[in-house]
Amino acid sequence: MGSAPRRVSTPSASIRMFRVVLGTLALAVSCRVILAATSYEAVTFNDLVERADVIFVGQVVDVHPYPLQVRGETVIKTRVTFSVADPLWGTSSLVEVLDFIGGEWNGVGMRVADMPTFAVGDRRVVFARRDRSINPIVGFTQGLLRIERDSTGIDRVFTSDRQPLSRIESIGAAPVFAPQQSAMRVSELHDRVTRALGARRRR
Numbered sequence: 001m002g003s004a005p006r007r008v009s010t011p012s013a014s015i016r017m018f019r020v021v022l023g024t025l026a027l028a029v030s031c032r033v034i035l036a037a038t039s040y041e042a043v044t045f046n047d048l049v050e051r052a053d054v055i056f057v058g059q060v061v062d063v064h065p066y067p068l069q070v071r072g073e074t075v076i077k078t079r080v081t082f083s084v085a086d087p088l089w090g091t092s093s094l095v096e097v098l099d100f101i102g103g104e105w106n107g108v109g110m111r112v113a114d115m116p117t118f119a120v121g122d123r124r125v126v127f128a129r130r131d132r133s134i135n136p137i138v139g140f141t142q143g144l145l146r147i148e149r150d151s152t153g154i155d156r157v158f159t160s161d162r163q164p165l166s167r168i169e170s171i172g173a174a175p176v177f178a179p180q181q182s183a184m185r186v187s188e189l190h191d192r193v194t195r196a197l198g199a200r201r202r203r
Helices: 043-051 185-202
Strands: 006-010 015-022 024-026 032-034 040-041 054-071 072-091 094-100 104-105 108-111 124-126 145-148 156-157
Touching: 024 043, 043 185, 054 094, 054 104, 054 185, 072 104, 072 108, 072 124, 072 185, 094 108, 094 124, 156 185
Parallel strands: none
Antiparallel strands: 006 040, 015 024, 015 032, 015 108, 054 072, 054 124, 072 094, 104 108, 124 145, 145 156
């Protein structure tokens, strides 16, 4: 019998409303929890490839928070636009747009514990789903990898929390400290994804 799936804990009260006061973020007195998601299942590299509807390497070109009315409540979402540099699966577009719950709009914000955040210029490897959800990334943050260029000009792969990804099998495993130089090259990740997609197509 296989072992139970590992789960990654997140803080309770994971989504909170807050207001901007005098240019700082402060919790309002009437702060209320909208939703709580306390854990998510760890996924492997094969899980990412199998579950993703779209896989690409891209750069963030726009981050746009906006309000949405849901059952009389104002929900804030953030729309992230990527320029696609390497479409690997499920897209042939030059641009991909993903929506995430949470963000700041008109002095009011919504925070989600462990929700990915983005800035224009970020380069990412994205494994995402097309269905509607609070977060389209497969495995919540695990299917969102960072690309950073080292001192020699080589693009390397890091986890969403900036840990070097030295081997693809490390996805979903407990983090192990490793030097930045041990992070795999983007070209190596591309090759592994391409091979895994080939196996997916043959099934």
